[in-house]
Amino acid sequence: MNHLIISFITxxxxxxxxxxxxxxxxxxxxxxxSSLHHMSGVFAGVIDITVAAENSTNLATELAALAGFKMQIEQVHPNDLVPETLLVLELTANDRAGIVQEISSAIHQHGGNLLKLVSKQESAPHSGYELFKAKVTISTNKKDIDSMITALENLADDLMVDISR
Incomplete structure (x- = not known):
C-alpha cells in the first residue's frame, strides 16, 4: 500500500x-x-490516504486535475516509531504578532516535536480584547516536560498552559 498526503485549497x-x-x-x-477547515472564504485541508500501489498514480493524476483546486500530493513512508510521551497542551493568551513563533521555538528548544497545532482568535469576555487560543500535540521525552512547560509559561505573564498527559 502507498500512503499519500493530499493538501488542497479551493x-x-x-x-x-x-x-x-x-x-x-x-x-x-x-x-x-484528515483536517479540513473553512477559513476566510476558502476551504482547505490535509488528507492522509492509503491506496494500492497499482491505483496510486491514477488517483494522484485525477486529484491534481480537479478544477478549481490548488493541490499538492506527496507519497510518504509512515514512521512507525511511537514517541516516548505525547502531551496535549491548551494555550490561552492575549493575541499578538509572533505568538506562534514564540510557542514553537520554546517547544523545539526544550526537546519537543510539534505534531499538531490548531489555533483560533476570539474576543475575551467583558473586555473585547483578542485572545489567542491553541491546542497543540507534542511528542517529547519525559525528562524534558517540566522545562518545556516552564519555558512556555515564561513566554508572557498572560499565557496560560493547561496540560493533558
Missing part, C-alpha cells in the same frame, strides 16, 4: 468533501485521517 462551496471522497473511493483508497 473556493468554499457545497460538495467539496463529496468530490474528494468519491474520487478516493473510485480508486479503492482508504481515507485514514
Amino acid at each position: 473556493e468554499d462551496r457545497p460538495g467539496i468533501v463529496k468530490v474528494l471522497s468519491d474520487l478516493i473511493s473510485k480508486h479503492k483508497a482508504n481515507w485514514q485521517e
